[in-house]
Amino acid sequence: MKKAVLGLAALGLVFSGAVAAFAASPAKGSIPRLQSPGVEFAGGHYKLNRPGVNHGAFEWWGRLSDTIVTDRHNVYVEVKVQGHDWVRYYGKQRSSVQLHRSEWNGAQRYIALAELRACRDRGSLRPDNCARLQTFTHDWDRG
Numbered sequence: 001m002k003k004a005v006l007g008l009a010a011l012g013l014v015f016s017g018a019v020a021a022f023a024a025s026p027a028k029g030s031i032p033r034l035q036s037p038g039v040e041f042a043g044g045h046y047k048l049n050r051p052g053v054n055h056g057a058f059e060w061w062g063r064l065s066d067t068i069v070t071d072r073h074n075v076y077v078e079v080k081v082q083g084h085d086w087v088r089y090y091g092k093q094r095s096s097v098q099l100h101r102s103e104w105n106g107a108q109r110y111i112a113l114a115e116l117r118a119c120r121d122r123g124s125l126r127p128d129n130c131a132r133l134q135t136f137t138h139d140w141d142r143g
Contacts, residue, residue, distance in 0.1 A: 026050050027138035031062060031116065034131035038068040038120035039075040041131065048111060048138045049102075056110030057102035058136065064089075064118060065096035074121045078130070079103050082113040090121075113137050 031044030044062030049055070058081050066075045075091040081103045091097045104111060114137075119130035 026053070027136070029136075031060065031134060034116075034118040034134065035067075036118065036120060036129045036131040038066065038071055038073060038129065039118050039131065040065045040067050041077060041118035046114075046116075046136055048114065048136060051110040051140065054102055055104040055106070056108065057104035058111040058114035059100075059102045060114075060116060061098070061100035063096050063098050064091040066091060066093055066120075068120075069094040071120075073123070075118065076121055077116065077118050080115045081105065081111045083108075110140055112140055 026047045026049050028047040029045070031041070031046055034041040034044070041062050041064050044060065046058065046060040049057050049059060058079070060079070062077075064075055064077055066073075072093065074093050076088045077091075077099060078086045078088050079101070080086045084105060087103065089099055089101060091099075103114065113135070115133055115135050117130045117133045119128045122128050
């Protein structure tokens, strides 16, 4: 009888550990292709790392391309994580580059909200044109 109870308790601990590991897994997925005249961000993926892994960062990657090579304008990806300003990562004029970055804040254990968009830098006199903003969220309290 005692062995059966201990066996059930051990099985319960193993099962609860597996459920907790699944619930704490990172939120991840693909980023839809972002397009606007002159810029494209394709093949993108993201991961919202769980607390304690890679600083709980919003990790993203993909290919940024200048699609109008004769316009002499550069392209960039702009990323914002909760509570912070936009950060720009520039591509190269007349070509495409592979980007892979992690956005995080040392004062937070994890990122639960991130936004990303791809834009064409048209200089100081004309406004930049940007693809539709993508928002990524995960409620870490609910798993």
